[in-house]
């Protein structure tokens with residue numbers, strides 16, 4: 001078994017254990033393998049081990065890898081998620097090549113992705129990135145503005161608003177880790193109560209996936225614990 005297959009197995013086991021502890025069906029939690037900066041060979045190894053959803057942060061790098069992956073394996077059902085920061089003049093390749101975007105941090109980005117989504121493709125699944133721990137340096141919509149942005153995004157016909165995403169401040173305490181995730185889940189709940197149907201909470205990374213699952217994560221984004229440390 002390849003190293004990546006082994007690491008994937010361990011991560012799936014952790015998801016399973018956390019889901020059980022949370023009393024949630026494990027099928028409610030999707031594993032997004034974050035392959036940014038990793039070579040295409042690593043992605044192909046993960047595919048061979050049954051992983052079909054990949055998260056990327058740099059559009060040009062991702063598109064080059066997509067082309068290699070598409071030509072070297074016959075799977076049509078690989079799903080690419082964009083999770084990185086987005087500049088408003090760089091939205092077109094993202095609108096054209098991805099199935100999901102997790103990192104919408106202002107309305108303008110959503111509007112541009114909506115305009116640039118090719119007509120033949122299904123609506124682009126999107127999450128609003130929320131600056132839940134309120135750090136000045138972190139991107140993301142302020143919690144008090146999320147409902148207003150969500151309402152406007154639901155009006156965009158080529159986008160499908162799925163839920164919220166966050167990257168909390170790093171923290172190693174498993175109890176403390178749950179706080180921002182609980183806050184994001186609460187915010188999601190409030191938005192749903194306003195009549196906006198959301199089904200996705202994108203939260204939890206290598207270091208805190210258990211805490212995220214305990215608070216309701218439906219997508220965990222795991223890089224390091226699958227592919228090893230990055231160069232970045």
Ligand SMILES: *Cc1c(COP(=O)(O)O)cnc(C)c1O
Nearest residue numbers: 034083205206221222223224225
């Ligand atoms: C890099 C990255 C991840 C993966 O983080 P790991 O700690 O390597 O698991 C998850 N989400 C986002 C938005 C990232 O940029």
